[in-house]
Amino acid sequence: MKQDIVQTIHLQVERIEQLFNSLDPTPFVGRDLDPQAEDFITGWAEELPHKGAFRIKVTVAECPQLEPARTRLQQAVKSYYLSRVEAQRLQLRQLFRNGRWSLLIGVSFLIACHLLSSYLELQFAADSLLGVLAHGLVIAGWVAMWRPIQIFLYDWWPLQRKRKLYQRLAGASVAVEVFHNMHQ
Template identity: 25%
Template sequence: MMAREKVDEITLHLNSIHELFTVPQPDPFVENVHFMPAIEIIKSKCELPGFLKHTRTRVTIFLPAPHIEPNLEQKTHEAIHRYCTFQIWQTNNSVAILKQDALRALIIGILFLAGGLFLLNNVNVLPAFLSTFLSDGFNVAFWVILWRPVDFFLFDLSAFWREGRVYKQIMRAEFVIRPEEQQREHAGITIPGVS
């Protein structure tokens, strides 16, 4: 017997399909108010631990019936694809720039340490205290310079990779659009603050 494919459900209640990417002037007195574009809500849901382990994601969007037009699901999927493609490109571009800066800082740090050690080992006229002081100072300065590349390769890089995976997951998601009056017929997880 084959196991059923698990589907992660995200349910959104929007006043217009354009609220996927933009938000009208938010009014907290309105019951169905939105404070951020719906795509950010989808992204935050996909960032939850364990969410990417599942095979499929389905986003069900409930709209007022007059706002539903022919081929809206296809148009929405194409718009999501364009948006995520740009976000992935932007993420990759940021990684390339930061990697270049980190490598430059790494090279400067190594040259700084090598130059400092060379000078200290070849100057014998300095008192022991001053020699130790300068040696320790060079070590501290080296690690300060080295902190940026270490921080980038150990922490920042994984965060950028995770963000890229989230956008790819959104691109693969199934988008279903339903009239608002049908919301009781379709079960799903409603994002807090959305409905």
């Protein structure tokens, strides 16, 4: 699939203002998208191919000034999704910080368990109960490595994927068109 392919996300609303969170007191540009609009746009984008650009096409029943509305909406979408990119970046950074600490703790605990297990095996080789305990310590040490392994192998993927999606949405072009007979 080529990078120059543009995927279109279609929305239909009565008025442009419906796309924004009515509880957000800030001016139109920079306002949060309405949670349902954001869910719709993001959900649709997640279903599209993972390459190429997005175009958000909004069909409205009424819009007295089409070009200013399109410009404001373009800026608002860009601002909103860039803030989401930054939030994902910070969340990913925090996850890796937690992963490094978990790895340090896990490796330290694994080494301690392995050393104690080796000591028990050398000192009490004939005692089967302590032999079981020695093997249990090695298993416990590896279990302690579960969280850092999970972070570095699996947990970061969804955050990175979402960050890239938000970057693509922040760069989306926005088109607004009036359709007078939306309900017919």
